[in-house]
Amino acid sequence: MRVLFVDKIRFFDTTLRDGEQTPGVSLNPEQKLEIASRLADIGVDVIEVGSAAASEGERSAIRIISDAGLRTEICTFVRALVQDIDLAADSGADSVHLVVPVSDLHIAKKMRKTREQVASMAYSAVEHAKERGLIVELSGEDASRADQVFLRTLFTEGVGRGADRLCFCDTVGLLTPEKVAEFIPPLARIAPLSIHCHDDLGFALANTVAGLKCGASCAHTTVNGLGERAGNAPFEELVMSLEVLYDYKTRIKKEELYHLASLVSRLTGVPLPVNKAIVGEMAFTHESGIHAHGVMREPSTYESIKPEMIGRKRRIVLGKHSGSASVEAALHEMNYTTDENQVKEIVKRIKELGDQGKRVSDTDLMAIADAVLAIESNPVIKMRQFTAVSGSNMIPTASVTLEVNGKEMTGAATGDGPVDAAMQVLRKSIGDVADIRLEEYHVDAISGGTDALVEVTVRLSKDGKIITSRGARTDIIMASVEAMIAGMNRLLEGRT
Ligand code: MN
Secondary structure: OOOOOOOOOEEEEOOOOOHHHOOOOOOOHHHHHHHHHHHHHHOOOEEEEEEOOOOHHHHHHHHHHHHOOOOOEEEEEEEOOHHHHHHHHHOOOOEEEEEEEOOHHHHHHHOOOOHHHHHHHHHHHHHHHHHOOOEEEEEEEOHHHOOHHHHHHHHHHHHHOOOOEEEEEEOOOOOOHHHHHHHHHHHHOOOOEEEEEEOOOOOHHHHHHHHHHOOOOEEEEEHHHOOOOOOEOEHHHHHHHHHHHOOOOOOOOHHHHHHHHHHHHHHHOOOOOOOOOOOOOOOOEEOOHHHHHHHHHOHHHOOOOOHHHHOOOOEEOEOOOOOHHHHHHHHHHOOOOOOHHHHHHHHHHHHHHHHOOOOEOHHHHHHHHHHHOOOOOOOOEEEEEEEEEOOOOOOOEEEEEEEEOOEEEEEEEEOOOHHHHHHHHHHHHOOOOOOOEEEEEEEEEOOOOOOOOEEEEEEEEEOOEEEEEEEEEOOHHHHHHHHHHHHHHHHHOOOO
C-alpha cells in the first residue's frame, strides 16, 4: 500500500540548536557555518541555527549564517519574549521557532503561570515577531502531555494573530504512533504543521513518520539524532525510511548523507554509535561467513539499501565468523594466488586470532598468508631507531631512523602528544617516497591495568587505496609505530 504524504515534505533541521543542546556539545560560529552550508547543500528547507537569546556567540553565528546567502530559511529559537524576538530580528534570521509551553505541568511548574497568561504571552509574541518581519513557527512545548482542546485553541488563535506555521513538540518522547493519529489531524487542518520528536523511548523516527502520514508537512530532525538527552529524530534515518520504505522522493541529496554525518560527528565530538542505522561504522560491514558470502553473490540478500546510495562502501571484515569465501575474496584483492588447502589453513589461523578477541587487520591477513605460502618478506621500510619524549613544559617530540629501500633516513617531528609526534615523524620521513595519510586511529586495551596489552588499529590511505593495520604492545607509542610501519609497508609494496 502506498501511503499518502503531503506533496512536499519539508525538512526543518535543528542540529545546530536542539542538537547542540546535547550535553557536552558546543560549536563555534565557524563550525556552525560549515554545518549549515552542508545542510543547505544537501537540501533541507529550514535551518534552526541556535537561540538568539543564549549568548553573543549564538547571535554572531546567526548573523554569519544569515549573511552567507544560503538558499535555505534561517531560523532561530525564541521564547515568547519581546527581547528574544528583537535579538532574533537584529541578528538577521528569516524566521523564529517560537516555543510556548502548553502542558499544564510545564505551565504551572516551570512557568508558574496560568493557561491564560501563557496564551496571551504567545499571542503578543506572535504579533511582535510579525511586526519585526519574521516568519513565525508557533511551537507547543510538551504538546503530547497538553490538553488537546487548549492546544487547538491556542494554535487557532495564534494563526489568527499572524503565525505562519505550527509545531507539535513531543518534548520528552512520550508520543506513540497511535496518539499521533489522534492528535495530529485536527492540528494539521489549522495551518502547516511540523512535528518535533524526541527519542527517549526510541520512538522518535516512528512518531515522525506517523505525524507526516497524519497531515504534518514538516519534520524537525537532527543529523545523527543528536539532541537533548536521547536526542531527536535522526535526519538520515527519516530520509532513507521515506525513500526506501514508503517510496517517497525526498529531493534530499542522499549520496551526501554519510559525509554530513561524519562532519557533524567530527565537529561536535559525539562519536557515531558503531551499530547506528545508515551511518554507523558497522551499518554496511559484514563478518559472518554466511552473510558475507550472500552479500558477495547478491548484496540485497543481507542489505536493505545499497551503501553507495548514501555515499558509503560495503566492507567485509575478517574474524572468527569468517568463511572461506570472504577470506578468498580478500586474498584475491591482495593478489595472492592460493589453492584450497592454503585457504583452509589461512581461515583456520584467522579464526584463532578472532578467538583471542583480536581484530584481524589487513596486515594480519598478509602476515598469515605470507607464512602459509612461505613467502619471505623483505619490507620496504625497516626501523633502526625510535625515540619519543614528552613532559611538562615541553612540546612532545619524536625522532626516528628508518631504512627505506636500503637508504637510511633520519627525521624528527613534534605533535599534540607523543603518539601524534610519532605518527607525524613517520609520515614525514617517508614523505619523499609516498604520500600516505592516516585516516583513522583506534586503541583497545586488551586487559585492565596500566601494564595492559594495547592494540592499535590504523587506517591508512595512499592514492585512494585504504588499508587497515594493527600493532599490539604494552607500550602505546610502540604499538602505534608498529601499526603504522606495517601498514606503510603494505601500501608501499603495492600488494593491495
Ligand atoms: Mn527539542
